[in-house]
Amino acid sequence: MTRRVLVVAQAGVVPYAEALEWQRSLAQARIDGRLANDVLLLLEHPAVVTLGRNSHAGHLLSRDGIEVFEIERGGDVTFHGPGQLVGYPIIDLTRHTPDLHWYLRTLEQALIDALAALGVPAGRNPGYTGVWTRGGSRKIASIGIHVKQWVTWHGFALNVTTDLSQFGRIVPCGIPGVEMTSVDRELGAGSREQELWDETVAAVIRGFAQAFGVETELLDDIQLLLTWRQADGVERKTCHGLA
């Protein structure tokens, strides 16, 4: 069996629109064969609500970091914000198992393994994609993916130290009455925030290595991954206002 590498890039806090653009660029590069390995982007978003869109209107992504995004893909209302570990795997499923359900379940498995390592027992809730704790009564991670020519983007959002009251603004994932939770909440008080974050990131990376059967390589600088964009003639976005 050939050696499969997953490049893990930690990008810090990234505005939603920018991360979406990265994902699309990376996925297209993976489709075109310009990107040799699978990639896992790990990041945080500033507080943002995303609404899936199901109407006739065209692309409606706003680019300047506003609080509510109406995006054109299907899917439910969700919240992203500080303290939530967001992962966007750009994975070529033809190199793994070309099966969307296998991918969803393996994604869940990677997170379940990671949470187990942190001391948080978690599992699936049949019929409701995502990762749940306390026998399916609390949701700790949401999953929503996009696939084009077997290459994936979008991914998961795992609450680590997320301010859970923010979910009160929405009906998370369109499931009324769902109770959201976080690693912090499940472990109880006393965990130090930065430590907990670092431990969670490490556990998630190990979870991916195990569930997907890949070797992980850490990449310090996300820009290295994106440099080919310039070669492509894709200009970096700049803002020239009209005075």
Add this chain to the structure above:
Amino acid sequence: MATNVYMEALSPTMEEGRVVKWHKRDGDPVKAGETLAEVETDKAVMDLVARADGVLRQVAAAEGQTVAVGSVVAVIAAPGESVGPSVNAPPPVTSGSGKRDTGNVVTVTAPAPVAVAPLPAAAPADATRVKASPLARRIAKEAGVDLQLVTGSGPGGRVVKKDLERTPSQGAPVASAAGAAVPSPVSRVPFPERTGAAYQDVPLTQIRKTIAKRLAASLGPIPHFFLTTEVDMERASEARDALNKQLGDQGKVSFNDIIIKATAHALTKHPACNAWFQEDHIRYWREVHIGMAVAVEDGLITPVIRNADMKPLADIGREAKELAEKARSRRLQPTDYTGSTFSVSNLGMFDIDQFTAVINPPEAGIIAVGSIVQKPVVVDGQLTARRRMRITMSCDHRVIDGATGAAFLKTLKQMLENPLAMLL
């Protein structure tokens, strides 16, 4: 030779997929590898990708429709190639078998490209051929008029330019037998006669062109800017209570209905904000059709309250309720959610104080409405509790400049703060 586009399976257990969005429309040129449509199954959205170069034809699955894996959802024809009206009801192909039935498409070696009727047209095949002058065809295409519904006055019933110059409000020559064409107004109140065409097209001036180009290049497809104001809703609340008391069990007027009505009214006084951006011109509408963003289970859609400026509040309330119910049960017809000239999005019920909404193209503006909150304000030097609401207007800078948007917003604020102003 035409290539079929199939609903693909991304899992052995996937039996059907729901088309959530078409990226390409009937008649659009497509290249191999381009995304044609997005399909949703479980928590995943996948792209249906073109397998050949050509022109997309015979789109047989509407957005929101669920289709069995293996069904033909469209056809990619060679440019100029006509395809027969054959894929109306694609027979499901056994999933997972890999069997692909190419017999669905009839390749016709017609010398000239023929206008292909969009499905599901139950009309006989020869009905797709409409006699029309090239100029009339162009005008009809730009105006979105279906030539099949127009009675031609030229030789042999040929549709010519003058047949398209009459607008529906002046009694357009619409074939009544065609049925589906004209949405029936819900209100039984006859509208006052509006004179002239429903809109006026103004060519872009040089400075408008430059503004359009520069702002679009700098910020993305639509150069948004945002204006926020806080509105005192005390009098609107009182008016609403009084109206509802009077209506009794005849219906209910919501704040959203009042906002829709006030927005429509304010637009009649600021037609510069009631417009569509159309590449080389701006279409200023003389009619006001308000799109109303409705959250549905897995997204949102904006059904339209037509002529909202002319309808009584009770009618708007009734219509808004009907449309929202239809939206949630996925029974909206395309005529229910197209043609709006301006939109209103309300997240007040989610306890959102203030937000910015994304413009619904080709409209030039949208109002984002936050929740009504009691807060301390100073009125006539006295600290007092008032019900306040923040509204934010998103403007397309190619159409609306800052001062233009601000003037409209000021009128809207005045109308909400003093609902009687709507009678002026």
